[in-house]
Amino acid sequence: MSADAGSNSPTRALLPFELGGHLLAIDATVVIEVTGPRDWVAIPKAPPAVPGALAWRGRALAVLDLGRALSLPALTVPKTRARNLIIGLSDDTVVLSVDRVREARPGAELAPVHAADLGLPAYGELVLDEQIALALDIEAWVQSLRRKA
Template sequence: MNQQMSDQIRRRAEEGYVTAMVGDQLFGVALTQVRDVFVPKGICRVPMAPPSVAGLLSLRGRVVTAIDLRRRLGLPAREADAPCVAIGIERGQEVYGLIADRIGNVLRPAAESFEANPINLASSWSEVCAGMHRLEEGVMVVLDIESLLNAEKLKEAA
């Protein structure tokens, strides 16, 4: 790992991560990338959108593109009436809501607990994960927001 990447990981760990559960896996999004956390309501499906794009919704007067993390990661869809949450991300002029099963806490793991993606990680995960932190309770996978929101990859996700 190069020095610049190491410094970036250390900085993010010190600032913290907003965590969310998708299935049984804990995921982290760098706190500096999170705009807000909300319960998505009134999602309008977009015709011909890739399956990982759940649709559009309105949040405080702004149009938000809702990304279903389950579909983006190749996991089975959640039941229609199952509760969910969204992590609001602002990228450029666009706002996205990353839909997860449950929201967690803000964690600030030690930078030394960070590890690169294992070589046997499924490609649908490795392309959107920046690595992971080993915690006492398990592993927190760090999401790479730029890769996660890559338009070409969204089209390919099942």
């Protein structure tokens, strides 16, 4: 994170997205690609937040269902949601399936989490089009899923 010269608020390049009426964002630098809906397969006995996998560039990637953490209906086969974020984590590449992706915000100013607290790890929150969005720490969320597995 860096700070603006005239501000104490941290800034970060963010990619906002919508999921089930929630507005969230992730660090834009971890997003490798944004795709449309894709076929995926369920993995029997998989945890609800990682229900299956899809093929991408000759690899099988874990499909993450953030909707479960937001009390939304589960992702169902055979298609993902309208958009898929291919995300490069420190030790893996995964897919986050979302409803809509908005334009990236190169120097989004973050505030401490207050109104957008969804019980998820976050860098902070920001205001987008008069809505408060949670800046999700995707790496920390995936690590928490691994600890639960």
